[in-house]
Amino acid sequence: MNDTPRVSAAVLIIGNEILSGRTQDTNLAHLAKTLNGYGIQVREARVVPDVESEIVAAINALRVRYDYLFTTGGIGPTHDDITPDCVAKAFGVELEIHPQIAELIQRRPAPPEVMASRMRMARVPRGGGLIDNPLGPPGFCIGNVYVMAGIPRVMQQMIASLDGKLKRGVVLRSRSVTAFVAESQIAKGLGAVQDRFARVDIGSYPFQRQERYGTTLVMRGSDEAELDAALAEVSALIRSLGAEPEDIQAG
Amino acid sequence: MNDTPRVSAAVLIIGNEILSGRTQDTNLAHLAKTLNGYGIQVREARVVPDVESEIVAAINALRVRYDYLFTTGGIGPTHDDITPDCVAKAFGVELEIHPQIAELIQRRPAPPEVMASRMRMARVPRGGGLIDNPLGPPGFCIGNVYVMAGIPRVMQQMIASLDGKLKRGVVLRSRSVTAFVAESQIAKGLGAVQDRFARVDIGSYPFQRQERYGTTLVMRGSDEAELDAALAEVSALIRSLGAEPEDIQAG
Numbered sequence: 001m002n003d004t005p006r007v008s009a010a011v012l013i014i015g016n017e018i019l020s021g022r023t024q025d026t027n028l029a030h031l032a033k034t035l036n037g038y039g040i041q042v043r044e045a046r047v048v049p050d051v052e053s054e055i056v057a058a059i060n061a062l063r064v065r066y067d068y069l070f071t072t073g074g075i076g077p078t079h080d081d082i083t084p085d086c087v088a089k090a091f092g093v094e095l096e097i098h099p100q101i102a103e104l105i106q107r108r109p110a111p112p113e114v115m116a117s118r119m120r121m122a123r124v125p126r127g128g129g130l131i132d133n134p135l136g137p138p139g140f141c142i143g144n145v146y147v148m149a150g151i152p153r154v155m156q157q158m159i160a161s162l163d164g165k166l167k168r169g170v171v172l173r174s175r176s177v178t179a180f181v182a183e184s185q186i187a188k189g190l191g192a193v194q195d196r197f198a199r200v201d202i203g204s205y206p207f208q209r210q211e212r213y214g215t216t217l218v219m220r221g222s223d224e225a226e227l228d229a230a231l232a233e234v235s236a237l238i239r240s241l242g243a244e245p246e247d248i249q250a251g
Numbered sequence: 252m253n254d255t256p257r258v259s260a261a262v263l264i265i266g267n268e269i270l271s272g273r274t275q276d277t278n279l280a281h282l283a284k285t286l287n288g289y290g291i292q293v294r295e296a297r298v299v300p301d302v303e304s305e306i307v308a309a310i311n312a313l314r315v316r317y318d319y320l321f322t323t324g325g326i327g328p329t330h331d332d333i334t335p336d337c338v339a340k341a342f343g344v345e346l347e348i349h350p351q352i353a354e355l356i357q358r359r360p361a362p363p364e365v366m367a368s369r370m371r372m373a374r375v376p377r378g379g380g381l382i383d384n385p386l387g388p389p390g391f392c393i394g395n396v397y398v399m400a401g402i403p404r405v406m407q408q409m410i411a412s413l414d415g416k417l418k419r420g421v422v423l424r425s426r427s428v429t430a431f432v433a434e435s436q437i438a439k440g441l442g443a444v445q446d447r448f449a450r451v452d453i454g455s456y457p458f459q460r461q462e463r464y465g466t467t468l469v470m471r472g473s474d475e476a477e478l479d480a481a482l483a484e485v486s487a488l489i490r491s492l493g494a495e496p497e498d499i500q501a502g
Contacts, residue, residue, distance in 0.1 A: 015454075016471070017454055017456060018280075019283055019292075019293050019294065019295070019296065020284075020287065020292075020293075020423070020471065021279070021280040021281065021282070021284035021287070021293075022425075022469065023280075023456070024277065024280045025279070028269070028272070028276070028298065029274075029275045029276075030272065031272070032270055032271055032272030033271075033272035036271065036272070042271075043270065043300060044270070044297065044298065044300075044305070045270065045297065045298040046295065046296065046297050046298075047279065047295065047296040048295055049294060049295075050452075050454070054295070076434055076455070076457060077434050077435040077438045078434055078437075078438045078442070079438070079442035079445050079453070079455075080445075080452075080453065080454050080455060110435070114433075114436050114438075114439075115435075117435040117436075117439055118435040120438070151457065151458075172271070174271075174273075183327055183328050183329055184328040184361070184365050185365050185368075187329045187330070187371075188367065188368055190330060191329070191330035201331075202330070202331065203268055203301070204327070204330075204331060205274070206327060206402065207402075218273065220267070220271065
C-alpha cells in the first residue's frame, strides 16, 4: 500500500504556431515525464492561441482544478508574447518590473529601443517568484501557476530547476510487454485483468510492424508489487493465446 | 477583401499515453495543417485521459464553441477504448451496432470471444454517420463531432477521406522570413507592422543556430496581397537593422 497522495497538474501550451501545425509541440511529453519523476501527474493539457481572453480563461479553469498549472510559450520580448499580461489578469494583480530580472537584462548593454523590448521580459505579476533559467531571463510563478518559455531547450532548463521545489506525491511506475497478437484477441482477457487490478491502469496500444500485428500492453500504478502481479497475469494471458511476452520493460 | 467566413475547429486528443509522455502526439499538427487546407482553422486543442467524465465534459465544452470537433483515440476493441460510449453520453443517445461496420467486421472469421471484442468497434451513437477507413473499421461522426482513431496512420486516412465533405471557410496563407537578429532588436518595429496589418497575424519565433541568434517571422492571413505587403514591410525592417531577409517562404 502507498499512502502518499497523488499530486496533479495541467499543462497549458500557448501559441498560434502549435495550433497552425507549423511547430510540432514536444513540451507536453517532456513535462509529463519530468513531472512524473517529481511525483506530479499531468491530468490534462490544453493548447490555446495568442489571444488574451482565451489564455486568461484557460489559466483560471485549470489552476483551480489541479494542484499545479505549468504554461509554456509567450514570455518573449515581441508583441505576440502576452502570457505575463494574461497571468496577471487571471490573478487580478498588476505586472511589475522584477528588479532581479531587470538587473540581469541591463547587464548586457543595448540601444534604448532594444532595451525597452528586452525589459518586457522583466515583467512579473505582483507577488510572483522566479524560475531559474541559465540560458536567459527567468520564468516566473504565482500561486500554483508556473510560467515557462516555449522554446524546448529553455523550457527544459526551467522545469529542471524546479526539481525538489514542488509538492511531491506518488511517482507512477510502469511495466510494459509486447505481444504479437491482435488487440481484439487479447481484449477480453485483458479486461478481466484490469477488473482484478483496480489501482493499476492498463492500456493497450496496437501497432503493425513488418506486416505483423502486435499490441503493447502498458500497466501504470504506484505499487511495484501490484504492477509485477499484473504483468505476470498479462504475460500468462499472452502465452494462453499461443504467443510469447516480448520486450518486457519496467519504468 | 475576402468575404468567405472563417470555419473553426477544436481537436480533442484522448489517451493516457499522451498525458504520461509515453507517446509523442503528432496528430494535432497533422490535423491542423490538413484542416487548414480544407478551409477550417483549429482554434483550440485539449488532451484528456481515458476517463469517461473528463471525455464527456470536454466533448460538450468544445462542440458548442467551435464549428467542428475532431477527436482522436479510444475507438479500438479493448476496455480502455471508451470514446464511443462518451460521445453517445455527451449527445444523450444510445450506442447501436452499425450494420455496415458489423458486416465489414464479420467478413473476417474469428472465434466468438474475439468477434465480440471486434464488434465493439461497430458501435456508433444513434444517428451517427461513418468516416471511411481503408485500413480497418470506419470512424464515425454525429452532429459536428468527428471521431477518429489515435494511430496516426489510421487517423490520417480518416481525415483525408473527409476532404470535400466539410463546410469550407477561408484557407489561411502564410509568408515567413528569417533574420539573424535577436528578437528584442526587431520587437518594436515588428509591433508597428502588426498594428498596421490588423487582419494579418504576425508571429516571431526565435532560434539559435551555430552560435548565432535569429528570428523567424511568420505572417498568416487570408488575403495574399496583404500578406505580401506585410512581408515587404518586415523585410524592409530587417534591412534597416543591418541584416538580410533570408529563407523567404510562401505557404
